[in-house]
Amino acid sequence: MSQDVLGALSMANVRDYQYYMAERGWSTATVQRRLVSLNRFGVWLVKRGHAKTNPLAEMELPRKRRPLPRVVDWEILAAAVRAESKSRDAAILGVLVYAGLRRGEVVGLSVGDFAPMAATLHVLGKGNKDRLISLPKPAQRMLKAYLASRPEVRPEAPLFVTAAGPRITHKVVTRVVHRIAERIGRHLHPHMFRHSYATELLDRGADIRDIRDLLGHESVATTEIYTHVSAARQRRVVELLEKPVARRPKAKTLAAKEAGAIRSASVPPPKND
Numbered sequence: 001m002s003q004d005v006l007g008a009l010s011m012a013n014v015r016d017y018q019y020y021m022a023e024r025g026w027s028t029a030t031v032q033r034r035l036v037s038l039n040r041f042g043v044w045l046v047k048r049g050h051a052k053t054n055p056l057a058e059m060e061l062p063r064k065r066r067p068l069p070r071v072v073d074w075e076i077l078a079a080a081v082r083a084e085s086k087s088r089d090a091a092i093l094g095v096l097v098y099a100g101l102r103r104g105e106v107v108g109l110s111v112g113d114f115a116p117m118a119a120t121l122h123v124l125g126k127g128n129k130d131r132l133i134s135l136p137k138p139a140q141r142m143l144k145a146y147l148a149s150r151p152e153v154r155p156e157a158p159l160f161v162t163a164a165g166p167r168i169t170h171k172v173v174t175r176v177v178h179r180i181a182e183r184i185g186r187h188l189h190p191h192m193f194r195h196s197y198a199t200e201l202l203d204r205g206a207d208i209r210d211i212r213d214l215l216g217h218e219s220v221a222t223t224e225i226y227t228h229v230s231a232a233r234q235r236r237v238v239e240l241l242e243k244p245v246a247r248r249p250k251a252k253t254l255a256a257k258e259a260g261a262i263r264s265a266s267v268p269p270p271k272n273d
Contacts, residue, residue, distance in 0.1 A: 009045075010055050014038060032061050072192055074200035080180050082138065089176045091146035092160055092168075095121065096177070096190060098139035100197035100215055102126075103173045103190040112155030114143050125216035133214055198226045 014035070021031050035056075042054035077097045084090040095101050095109070105123050113122040119140055121133045135143075147153070150161075158167035173190055181188035194215070201211050212223040 009038070009042060011059065014056060014059060035059060035061055070192055071196045071199045072186060072188065074196045076184060076186070077180075077193060077196055078138070080184050081142075083183075084180070087142075087146040087149055088160060089179075091142045092173060092176050093180065093193075094139040094142035095135075096173075096193035097197060098136045099123075099133050100194045101133075102194060103170055106160065106173055106190075107168055107170055109159035110155065111147065111150075111153050111157050111159050113159060114147070116140065116144060123216065129216060129218075131213065131216045195226070198223070202226050 018031065018035070021034070039054070039056045039059055042051070042056040045051040046054050074097070081090060081093040081097050084093055092106060095106055099121060101123060102125070105125055108124055109121070114120075115122070119135050119137075121135055121139075123131050123133055125131060160168045160172075162168055162172065177188050177190050177193070198211055198215060201214070202208065208223055208226075209220055211226070212220045215223060217223050
């Protein structure tokens, strides 16, 4: 391989290439893919003996921007769910808005996952990780009303089924959500219910660690993204600047008081004759 080719593969040239891609408005994902390819080429050169070291080994890749979750006012969603007349669809929407389930988690529920006496829902989440969610009373009522139409169903049976009998699919959940979206005149997708659920809990003062457990997140760092979209939380923080603060004693005054207290403690009390 010619030395001209090897010489062109340098950090300076790759940095110029990055500037070129940025000027062209290429996406972060595209830039990442191209830089990774160049880095792999450098690794290949070392393995084949064309270069002693990879000149791009210390290259840093641009980080993808993580978009903030899109949310809808939770009260709007809750009102739309309460107005749903079909018992099955109301129950599906109920576990979306009152439990923040993922679409796949809704599809995978079985009848035995709902415990009416304990008011809980057993959920099998990502990575086959189990979690137990407490259900608010509206969600309980919706599930009970739906199950009342299937009185002899067994615990291992699918919780949500089609009119023909088999378990619902992801498309069914999406269609139910789209029908609600048309009714309220808003763009909705199933995951927006989850975002709105988490943000509403945060707005109402719930601990972020509890929200993490309800959502089934592995790390609280994943849940923390909702702190960026919680207007109520930010308002509570900035309101701290509006409250009057008691004036703090100056350092010299405080030191003098402490010295006086020490001297008073060291003087023995007068003896009684």
